[in-house]
Amino acid sequence: MTSHSDKLPRVLVVEDEPSIRDSIVYALESEGFAVDHTASGGEALAHLQATQYALVVLDVGLPDMNGFDLCRDLRLRSQVPVIFLTARASEVDRVVGLELGADDYVTKPFSPRELSARVRANIRRAQLNAPPVPLPNAVAPRARSGLPFEVDYxxxxxxxxxxxxxxxxxxxxxxxxxxxxxxxxYSRAQLMDLAWEEPDASMERTVDTHIKSVRAKLKALRADVDPIVTHRGIGYSMREHW
Known part of the structure; x- marks a missing residue:
C-alpha cells in the first residue's frame, strides 16, 4: 500500500550543522515535501544510490568530503537538481558551483522559507525540462548526417x-x-539563452567553462580533432567541414 509520504516530492538534505539541518527539514516538511537528511557526503551517496530524489540540498563544507566533489560525482550518474549551501559568498564559489552542474546557490545565513521556495521552483523547472518518455519501438530523432555525432533527444x-x-x-x-x-x-549570450532555464541568473563566463569541459570530453575520445571553433570576442561554432 502506498503511503501519503510516498506521493510527495522527496528531497535529500546534506548538512552537518544540526541546527541548520533541522530548520531546513522543518521548513521543507511544512511546505509539503518528504525529506531525508544526512550529515556526510558518504551517507549522501548511499542515499542517492538507493532512492530517487526530486532535489538535493547540498552543503559545500562537509566533514568527510567537499560538496563540490560530491556534486561532480553525482553529475556522472544523475541530473537531479542540486542547490548548494555555503558560508562563502565570493563570486569564485558561485562560478565553481554552477559550472559543476548545480542548479541554484544559497549563501548562509538564509531564510528557510526562501530556500523552500527555491526548492519548489527548481523541482518545477526540472519537471518542465525533463525529456519525454520514449514510446515503445520509437526511433529517436538524430542530428543531421555528415557530423560524427548522433543525438538521441x-x-x-x-x-x-x-x-x-x-x-x-x-x-x-x-x-x-x-x-x-x-x-x-553563437555568442555567449545566445548560448546561455539556449541552454539555461534562467540565463539572466548565470554568468557568461560559465559558458566558457562548460565549453572547455565539453572539449575535454571530446578530446578524450579523439585527441586529433577539435570540433568546436572559438571565435575570439564573439563566441563559438561547430566545425562545418569534416
Whole structure:
C-alpha cells in the first residue's frame, strides 16, 4: 500500500550543522515535501544510490568530503537538481558551483522559507525540462548526417564517433545547439539563452567553462580533432567541414 509520504516530492538534505539541518527539514516538511537528511557526503551517496530524489540540498563544507566533489560525482550518474549551501559568498564559489552542474546557490545565513521556495521552483523547472518518455519501438530523432555525432533527444544522449558522452544537461544543450547548425557562430549570450532555464541568473563566463569541459570530453575520445571553433570576442561554432 502506498503511503501519503510516498506521493510527495522527496528531497535529500546534506548538512552537518544540526541546527541548520533541522530548520531546513522543518521548513521543507511544512511546505509539503518528504525529506531525508544526512550529515556526510558518504551517507549522501548511499542515499542517492538507493532512492530517487526530486532535489538535493547540498552543503559545500562537509566533514568527510567537499560538496563540490560530491556534486561532480553525482553529475556522472544523475541530473537531479542540486542547490548548494555555503558560508562563502565570493563570486569564485558561485562560478565553481554552477559550472559543476548545480542548479541554484544559497549563501548562509538564509531564510528557510526562501530556500523552500527555491526548492519548489527548481523541482518545477526540472519537471518542465525533463525529456519525454520514449514510446515503445520509437526511433529517436538524430542530428543531421555528415557530423560524427548522433543525438538521441529523447534520452538526452550524444554519441561521438560511436562512443557515448557523459554530459550534464547544460553541456548536452550547448552541444546540441552547436551540432544542429554547423558553422553558425553563437555568442555567449545566445548560448546561455539556449541552454539555461534562467540565463539572466548565470554568468557568461560559465559558458566558457562548460565549453572547455565539453572539449575535454571530446578530446578524450579523439585527441586529433577539435570540433568546436572559438571565435575570439564573439563566441563559438561547430566545425562545418569534416
Amino acid at each position: 529523447e534520452r538526452w544522449q550524444i554519441c561521438y564517433y560511436s562512443s557515448l558522452l557523459t554530459l550534464s544537461r547544460y553541456e548536452f544543450r550547448l552541444l546540441v545547439a552547436l551540432i544542429e547548425k554547423p558553422g553558425r557562430v
